[in-house]
Amino acid sequence: MKTYVIKRLLQVIPVLFLIAGIVFFLLRLIPGDPAAIYVGTNAEPGVVESIRREMGFDQPIYVQFLIWLSRMIRGDFGASIFYHLDVIQLILQRLPVTLTLGFLSMVFALLIAVPSGIMASVNQNTYKDYLFTLLAVLGISIPGFWLALMMVIFFSVKLGWFPATGYVSPFEHFLKGMHYLVLPCISQALLASAIIARMTRSTMLEVLRQEYMTTARGKGLPKLWVVGKHALKNAFAPTLTVIGFQLGNILGGAVITETIFSLPGIGQLIYTAIGQRDYPIVQGCILLTAFGFVIINLIVDLLYSYFDPRIVYEG
Amino acid sequence: MFLRRLIRNKLAVLGAVLLLFLVTMAVLAPWVATHNPFKLNIKERFLPPSSSHFFGTDGYGRDLFSRVVYGAAIALRVGFLSIIVAMTVGILLGLISGYYRGWIDTIIMRIMDAILSFPIILLAIGIMAVLGAGFANLMIALGAVYTPRFARLVRSSVLSIREKEYIEAARVTGCSDVHILFVHILPNCWAPVIIQATISFGYAILWEAALSFLGLGAPPPSPSWGSLLADGKEVLNRAPWLTYFPGAAIALAVLSLNLFGDGLRDVLDPRFKE
Numbered sequence: 001m002k003t004y005v006i007k008r009l010l011q012v013i014p015v016l017f018l019i020a021g022i023v024f025f026l027l028r029l030i031p032g033d034p035a036a037i038y039v040g041t042n043a044e045p046g047v048v049e050s051i052r053r054e055m056g057f058d059q060p061i062y063v064q065f066l067i068w069l070s071r072m073i074r075g076d077f078g079a080s081i082f083y084h085l086d087v088i089q090l091i092l093q094r095l096p097v098t099l100t101l102g103f104l105s106m107v108f109a110l111l112i113a114v115p116s117g118i119m120a121s122v123n124q125n126t127y128k129d130y131l132f133t134l135l136a137v138l139g140i141s142i143p144g145f146w147l148a149l150m151m152v153i154f155f156s157v158k159l160g161w162f163p164a165t166g167y168v169s170p171f172e173h174f175l176k177g178m179h180y181l182v183l184p185c186i187s188q189a190l191l192a193s194a195i196i197a198r199m200t201r202s203t204m205l206e207v208l209r210q211e212y213m214t215t216a217r218g219k220g221l222p223k224l225w226v227v228g229k230h231a232l233k234n235a236f237a238p239t240l241t242v243i244g245f246q247l248g249n250i251l252g253g254a255v256i257t258e259t260i261f262s263l264p265g266i267g268q269l270i271y272t273a274i275g276q277r278d279y280p281i282v283q284g285c286i287l288l289t290a291f292g293f294v295i296i297n298l299i300v301d302l303l304y305s306y307f308d309p310r311i312v313y314e315g
Numbered sequence: 316m317f318l319r320r321l322i323r324n325k326l327a328v329l330g331a332v333l334l335l336f337l338v339t340m341a342v343l344a345p346w347v348a349t350h351n352p353f354k355l356n357i358k359e360r361f362l363p364p365s366s367s368h369f370f371g372t373d374g375y376g377r378d379l380f381s382r383v384v385y386g387a388a389i390a391l392r393v394g395f396l397s398i399i400v401a402m403t404v405g406i407l408l409g410l411i412s413g414y415y416r417g418w419i420d421t422i423i424m425r426i427m428d429a430i431l432s433f434p435i436i437l438l439a440i441g442i443m444a445v446l447g448a449g450f451a452n453l454m455i456a457l458g459a460v461y462t463p464r465f466a467r468l469v470r471s472s473v474l475s476i477r478e479k480e481y482i483e484a485a486r487v488t489g490c491s492d493v494h495i496l497f498v499h500i501l502p503n504c505w506a507p508v509i510i511q512a513t514i515s516f517g518y519a520i521l522w523e524a525a526l527s528f529l530g531l532g533a534p535p536p537s538p539s540w541g542s543l544l545a546d547g548k549e550v551l552n553r554a555p556w557l558t559y560f561p562g563a564a565i566a567l568a569v570l571s572l573n574l575f576g577d578g579l580r581d582v583l584d585p586r587f588k589e
Contacts (some may be wrong), residue, residue: 015432018428019432029446137326143521143569146565154551248434256525
């Protein structure tokens with residue numbers, strides 16, 4: 001177990017390195033002088049010249065990559081062309097919004113997905129199960145951003161129940177904050193909840209067929225106990241992997257959700273930065289989100305071995 | 316045998332029928348559309364749905380029904396071609412990785428892992444931000460995002476197939492690696508690839524719409540469903556129908572491919588049989 005944890009931690013390093021490589025390579029695909037791209041086309045020639053020397057843009061590409069990488073590792077993501085602030089500062093300012101949105105969306109998704117997935121598996125091949133299958137495939141097919149717009153039309157424009165845009169931190173005013181976050185969270189949770197629900201159903205079905213389940217039922221244990229204690233714990237490990245993966249998609253989807261609902265998070269920061277060709281921000285946000293996704297999956301893998309200790313990890 | 320089992324799967328048939336409907340609509344767009352989808356008509360701005368404009372008109376008086384019909388062609392073409400890109404590159408990389416193993420396998424698969432480490436939409440957004448809006452760039456971005464999925468699938472099939480005796484026999488009789496890979500190994504990898512392609516096709520349509528919605532996908536004034544939704548978003552309280560129909564079209568397209576893909580999986584891959 002201990003060696004597995006260490007091995008898994010070491011595995012993350014080359015992945016992070018490659019992710020950084022992909023982001024570096026991507027930004028070099030932008031046509032034009034890389035130094036000018038880095039400080040903006042309106043920058044003074046002297047500034048462009050100094051950044052060219054500082055970032056080694058006059059040197060071979062691998063030197064450039066190493067210089068760039070060492071800056072990134074030190075948390076130096078450069079300065080925003082538009083805001084004239086350090087990128088890392090801008091990101092940290094907006095991170096709480098995106099994390100709150102992501103966390104609440106995942107809570108929403110799980111509250112819908114896990115009970116409905118269990119319900120469907122326990123009632124396999126009944127109308128409840130068919131209804132579940134239908135709703136799940138609809139949940140996977142309906143675009144979250146369309147659902148968001150539809151909810152704004154009905155709940156904000158027509159009924160006036162929820163605000164269409166804006167953000168209040170739930171840490172300052174809990175109820176008011178939640179009021180602003182309900183629609184964004186539901187729209188962002190849709191896809192994840194459908195995928196997690198399907199996974200919950202299929203892993204539950206597999207577990208319910210196992211012999212120890214028959215034994216548990218044969219002992220006359222109450223159904224709720226059998227499903228909750230014996231089945232769910234064993235079905236949870238594979239579901240957990242999907243949850244980790246969906247958390248990443250929720251983080252990525254924040255770009256769309258935050259744009260629709262005008263939430264001042266990382267997603268909106270990327271979106272406006274793309275419009276303003278503020279590439280240091282784009283680079284910093286993508287890099288940090290991808291790193292976050294890798295860390296989430298790492299945690300999920302480690303939790304997996306906790307939930308399912310039978311798993312033997314080889315070489 | 317295969318077809319008969321597929322036909323017995325009602326949801327798969329429903330998916331196939333919906334898909335066929337969309338493909339027909341896309342191919343026959345010039346005849347199905349009631350108006351020119353690009354023609355501006357300021358006198359007929361923001362008309363609600365009626366018998367002359369089935370889905371109403373937008374802020375420039377363009378007929379929404381005709382735009383949605385033309386949008387089907389964009390969605391299906393971009394989705395299909397990006398999956399073809401992903402499949403071609405992914406299959407080649409997977410074959411090389413699984414057959415030759417060793418350092419080349421390590422390099423290819425680590426890069427694939429790194430691409431998979433990005434949330435899909437975020438990587439696609441990053442690529443589009445750098446390359447700029449446009450159809451060719453959309454196919455590159457979505458193709459790149461989905462390549463690792465195919466590479467991994469093919470690689471794992473190749474790993475088991477290459478140990479089979481008939482591969483050994485082919486090698487002994489002097490077949491070249493290329494011949495073995497494409498004639499003896501590839502035909503045995505198709506089932507999972509086809510399933511993955513069908514489901515990814517649906518998602519590619521979804522992501523194309525999302526990127527176009529953000530203004531990073533299809534260039535204006537092309538009536539991509541995502542761009543139509545972006546236009547509708549600006550006038551939610553004045554002309555909500557501009558949001559209803561394009562979104563429903565996206566959902567229908569993705570639904571058809573998901574249903575069909577699920578059905579294919581049940582029939583082609585007995586491991587998933589419940």
